[in-house]
Amino acid sequence: MFNFITLRSLKNRAFTSLLCILSIALSVMLYLGIQRVRKGAEDGFTHTISQTDFIVGAKGGALNLLLYSVFHLGSPVNNVRMSSYEEIKNLPGVKWTIPMSLGDSYKGFRVVGTDQNFFEHYRFRKDKKVELIEGQIPNGVFDVVIGAEVAKRLKHKVGDDIVLTHGIQSEGLYHHEKTPFKIVGILKNTETPIDKSVYVTLHGMEAMHIGWETGVPSDESIDPNRYLPENLEIKQITSFMVGLKNRIAILKLRRFIDQYEAEPLMAIIPALTLQEMWQTLSYVEKVLTLVGLAVLLVGFLTIIIALYTSINERRKEMSIFRSLGAHPWQIFGLILYESFLLVFFGIILGVIFLYGFMVGLKPILEAEFSLFLEITALSKDEWSFILLLLVIAPLIGFIPGFRAYKNSLRDGLS
């Protein structure tokens, strides 16, 4: 019954009403936006690697192993013998393995030596596969495939020859000049560290280090026969990923690896380690949520102030309603309903803003921050948040409403 009175009354004070709606809209947009960015960052982070049950490397820090194997940050303390890799690879519960050999770079991007298993079994963002937009996966000894970001920044094309650098310093001193690689493929954008990496075969990794036994290139020329795959012997890798046939074997296999006799190894469960790592960053998340809530509080205060100041101007109006039979409680309800409507319209506008900004900022967030935000419908959490606001909405009308109520009791009709 208040419907048209309330709408007209809000329209009558259009400017203040609009400011209130706008302030709620901005708060809602900011709060939901912050949550989405946070969720996007968390997903982007924890979904960098999926479906891998273990990462195995030399004994050391769990975080370190995760960082160099998945994020290509930092460096390993030790290697894993090829014989150990072969043994674990052939254990009955193991479905697949992805070997990784690290330690070189190309113009600041990491070089990863691996085999076709990487292209077949590696998954990120739940079930996404590594795909090529052009060319094929590395097969020959001197084949190289580059990540999307590498291709974009260095403007490389399939067919280009490149020379890799020894070591991972961005300004490495020595280059593998005798063993240039040919780009045979370019990977599709993944929004993960893969984009900033360069992939060669394990054989290629071995081949470019022939003659580097002392850590520096030798001057002697090398017999080209030594570069043939059948003559290349791979003795060690840096770490490897493991997928199991059945998850039930996780604990048993982990114990086996942690107590491996031939050399000290360790196995981490990437999903867990990622989660732990994100937890250590969770204060950022808390700060962001607090900022969002503070903004929301300001929005609510704006409505309280606007309605409260309007109460005095509207004393006459209220007393007219009373003369027409309105209860003081109805006067109270009228104000509550106004605050509800302001919040209601604010939420609608805020959600529109949210999607507007998401559409507008998506390319920038992806390009500049590698933040991958899917434009999805409102989630269950977001709906509950909105519902909560709608419950709070009439409550913030309480203070001005009570004031109007008391006025209307005190003022007679005149």
Next chain:
Amino acid sequence: MSFLKIESLEFKYPKGPTILSIPHLSLEEGQGLFLYGPSGHGKSTLLNLIAGVLAVTSGEISIGETKLHQLSAGKKDKWRGDNLGYVFQQFNLIPYLSIFENIMLPCQFSKERKLKTSDKEIHELIERMNLSSFIHRPVKDLSIGQQQRVALCRALVGKPKLLLADEPTSALDEKNTTELMNLLKEERAKNQLTTIFVSHDLRLKPYFDIHHSLVDLNQSKLSDSKMEAQNV
């Protein structure tokens, strides 16, 4: 059996002296009472008491079957919305609502009022008040005389049992006053509408059956010595 009956009514505002002390006042259904007296003597206060906006300090007010002095505040509000029409010196229209929306306001607050009337009756009433061509216009587009006709129209919507008018003509010029009084007379006759009309303009007396001076009705000492002193 009188329609309106006041017995031993006493009233004072909180912290103030007794303003009204009326031993007896009664009115038959359909009668019109003209209540006059200088300003500051409690005419509006009395109307507020009859409307149930203010509560008597002691004494009784009954209207029809309803013993107003016994009702809770909430019941009084409902009773007022259902049974009362009120016209004021200021027209008390809501500026941001259209003429029609203003007229329909009583039906917003009272279901009973809404049920007692029909669209056809409302439009006839608006027609009789010469407002048909304005109903969707904003209030500010109207002349003063038209605004008071809207206020009267609003008070009459949904067939109230009792009409209270508090100096409704004091802002009007003579022509508009005559027009309003004639309209009121017609509507009262049509619906047998019991009316209490407050004014200090004694020329309006002939429009009503009964005439009382509040100074005579009121036994409160305030109304004689103190108030006189205040007003001098």
